[in-house]
Amino acid sequence: MRVKEDLLYKKIGERIRDRRTKAKLTQGQLADAIGVLRTSITNIEAGDRKLLFTSYTSFVLF
Structure with missing residues (x-):
């Protein structure tokens, strides 16, 4: 399960x-x-940070 989540x-x-x-x-x-912080974007783009629903909303509304 973890592998699918990471992907x-x-x-x-x-x-x-x-x-x-x-x-x-x-x-x-x-x-x-x-x-958010720039380092957060770096980690999100690398797949190293899980996104909260509020973060998804921010991306969608931007």
Whole structure:
């Protein structure tokens, strides 16, 4: 079960990175826009950080 969860977070991170780069935003700019630290964006994009529902909402609304 853990492997599937890890793959899910890596895939989510890849999609966030793809969308961010297509929007020509730095990790810092995205972090400021949704109210998290830049290091959080780094970890999310790497699939190393689980997202809370509120974080998902911030990404969707941005």
